[in-house]
Amino acid sequence: MLKFDRQGLIPAVIQDDITGDVLMLAFMNQEAFQRTRETGYTHFFSRSRNAIWRKGEESGHVQEVRAIFVNCEENSLLLRVIQHGAGACHMGYRSCYYRRLQPDGTYETVAERLFEPEVVYANAPAVGxxxxxxxxxxxxxxxxxxxxxxxxxxxxxxxxxxxxxxxxxxxxxxxxxxxxxxxxxxxxxxxxxxxxxxxxxxxxxxxxxxxxxxxxxxxxxxxxxxxxxxxxxxxxxxxxxxxxxxxxxxxxxxxxxxxxxxxxxxxxxxxx
Structure with missing residues (x-):
């Protein structure tokens, strides 16, 4: 049985089913997890907005779930997905992990930006x-x-x-x-x-x-x-x-x- 934390959340690592690349990390509550299983598309819980959201609901870059794995302690998830659209990162990259940490503590961008967030999200719904x-x-x-x-x-x-x-x-x-x-x-x-x-x-x-x-x-x-x-x-x-x-x-x-x-x-x- 899945073990959600005190806030009712469980971390979910999202991995590209084709390339094996890690795309992002997000959190699910019980309802988001259930919606993900029912619809076949990733849903998460936003801690800042205190609301459930479907990945790609604004950009159209949805994630089609191919498999869900549970770790040995049943307190985290790994979802293998087909990433539709240009990428998973709201900053315009395929993966949220587009920067490498350097020895001096600075970041090096190691991936190509695939879309301009200002363009993709320009017409995103402004309602809550x-x-x-x-x-x-x-x-x-x-x-x-x-x-x-x-x-x-x-x-x-x-x-x-x-x-x-x-x-x-x-x-x-x-x-x-x-x-x-x-x-x-x-x-x-x-x-x-x-x-x-x-x-x-x-x-x-x-x-x-x-x-x-x-x-x-x-x-x-x-x-x-x-x-x-x-x-x-x-x-x-x-x-x-x-x-x-x-x-x-x-x-x-x-x-x-x-x-x-x-x-x-x-x-x-x-x-x-």
């Missing part, structure tokens, strides 16, 4: 990490439900299952200047385009039901629905497009870096 994990969990569960409806024909009980199965069999008819082509997700693409247009019209004040805020939620949820169905039909893995990251990024683009203040002010204005 406490919002990221719950949203990701909910979105993953929702997408898993759609995958189930895609893989099991429940058309008589579920309209979503019917749409998924019909879209897999649908044939695009082409246009005057385009030959007919088999496009299983053509119908879903057209519905997604329609909802995106309506969402844009809401923002311009040209499409009104109950007001901008509720209409944005309504049309935004429709965009999300058709997007997930399209992704399920295209057989994408959740980590291929991470919709929760795009949702938070769009939120932050509207409310700027001072998310809390702007959000409260907006809510007060809407309720007046």
């Amino acid at each position: 990490a406490q919002f990221i994990a719950p949203l990701e969990t909910a979105m993953r569960q929702l997408y898993d439900a759609y995958l189930y409806l895609r893989d099991h024909d429940l058309s008589e009980e579920s309209n979503t299952s019917r749409l998924l199965h019909e879209s897999l069999d649908r044939v695009g008819q082409g246009t005057i200047n385009q030959a007919p082509t088999t496009a299983p997700w053509l119908y879903l693409v057209s519905r997604l385009a329609d909802e995106l247009q309506e969402l844009a019209d809401v923002q311009r004040g040209e499409h009104v039901h109950s007001g901008q805020q509720p209409d944005t939620i309504l049309e935004g949820s429709q965009v999300g629905y058709w997007l997930l169905l399209l992704a399920a039909t295209a057989k994408l893995h959740y980590d291929d497009f991470t919709p929760h990251v795009s949702m938070l990024r769009g939120y932050n683009e509207r409310y700027s870096a001072d998310v809390g203040t702007r959000f409260i002010a907006s809510e007060q204005q809407e309720n007046c």
